[in-house]
Amino acid sequence: MSSKNIYLVKRTDPGGYDEWDSFVVIATDETEARYTYPDPYHRWDHLHLGWVMVFQDGSTKPCSKYHGWVDDPEQLEVTKIGVADYTPENPVILASFNAG
DSSP: OOOEEEEEEEOSSOOOTTEEEEEEEEESSHHHHHTOOSSTTEEEETTTTEEEEEOTTSOEEEOOSOSSSOSOGGGSEEEEEEEESOOOSSSEEEEEEEOO
16 A cells, blocks of 8 residues: 655634635545545535536535635645554644634
8 A cells, every 4th residue: 555645734814714724634645635625525516617516416506605615725734744644534633723
């Protein structure tokens, strides 16, 4: 089994209440980490260039303007902080949310 990297992903804007500010994720590379959402219910849609909500049946719906995370993943700060020899079902192992 090949190892994966552990990344700290942080927003570079100030964020606010009821928004994520950072998370730690196990990913293959920096790009995969950057395009990971802090919770397992959303993912980046490369076809429509935006975050989508993922439902239990696998269907998706584009997120509204407010969804608690950044709109442009390219503005995130991504730092490799370690190496992992496995990937849990949810690759986000820790996330920080500013509840308001």
